[in-house]
Amino acid sequence: DGGITQSPKYLFRKEGQNVTLSCEQNLNHDAMYWYRQDPGQGLRLIYYSQIVNDFQKGDIAEGYSVSREKKESFPLTVTSAQKNPTAFYLCASSMVGRKDRSYNEQFFGPGTRLTVL
Amino acid sequence: GESVGLHLPTLSVQEGDNSIINCAYSNSASDYFIWYKQESGKGPQFIIDIRSNMDKRQGQRVTVLLNKTVKHLSLQIAATQPGDSAVYFCAEKPLDLWSEGSNYKLTFGKGTLLTVNP
Numbered sequence: 001d002g003g004i005t006q007s008p009k010y011l012f013r014k015e016g017q018n019v020t021l022s023c024e025q026n027l028n029h030d031a032m033y034w035y036r037q038d039p040g041q042g043l044r045l046i047y048y049s050q051i052v053n054d055f056q057k058g059d060i061a062e063g064y065s066v067s068r069e070k071k072e073s074f075p076l077t078v079t080s081a082q083k084n085p086t087a088f089y090l091c092a093s094s095m096v097g098r099k100d101r102s103y104n105e106q107f108f109g110p111g112t113r114l115t116v117l
Numbered sequence: 118g119e120s121v122g123l124h125l126p127t128l129s130v131q132e133g134d135n136s137i138i139n140c141a142y143s144n145s146a147s148d149y150f151i152w153y154k155q156e157s158g159k160g161p162q163f164i165i166d167i168r169s170n171m172d173k174r175q176g177q178r179v180t181v182l183l184n185k186t187v188k189h190l191s192l193q194i195a196a197t198q199p200g201d202s203a204v205y206f207c208a209e210k211p212l213d214l215w216s217e218g219s220n221y222k223l224t225f226g227k228g229t230l231l232t233v234n235p
Contacts, residue, residue, distance in 0.1 A: 105166060106223060108161045
């Protein structure tokens with residue numbers, strides 16, 4: 001089955017530790033995204049990547065880092081610099097179309113719930 | 118700044134009734150809109166989308182209406198079932214012919230929690 005997988009489903013981190021969240025897709029999508037979701041809030045964009053070896057900061061990139069070495073993979077590292085990392089993290093992917101006609105539905109993974117102890 | 122928002126944070130309906138979830142958007146340059154459904158502890162799932170050159174689109178039991186004059190989007194669910202209970206998000210994509218990067222970004226609303234009572 002084609003889709004997006006995220007691991008782990010639950011992750012616990014001690015303060016001061018860096019953790020990496022995995023996101024893999026086999027949809028052959030060029031673009032991938034990381035969002036953060038807090039209770040009762042909408043999705044906020046952390047980072048996105050339109051092509052391998054390239055990525056851009058989203059609205060709340062501070063304290064996070066990403067890499068895009070392969071088309072299928074877009075791991076997110078939550079660093080110790082992130083002041084309030086406890087949240088639900090969602091990865092998504094989409095096709096990339098023409099600049100003026102890109103109706104790009106984003107497909108989401110199941111999410112990783114990160115808790116800082 | 119520009120944002121996507123929702124009129125009501127919660128909606129409670131009886132099983133079998135029709136549900137209407139509303140969304141206001143402020144970016145008049147948005148050209149594409151999506152409704153997502155998110156069940157508790159899961160990632161959002163695509164429900165239906167609509168382009169700005171349309172004012173109505175129908176799917177299976179769902180209809181999306183777009184009123185560009187008042188910048189309003191709505192999702193109608195017919196014969197609501199208990200399995201429809203979830204948070205529903207609208208999302209918009211602004212048309213930006215000059216910035217390659219923003220072409221691929223969606224702006225999400227905070228969501229409406231739909232509860233279906235048996």
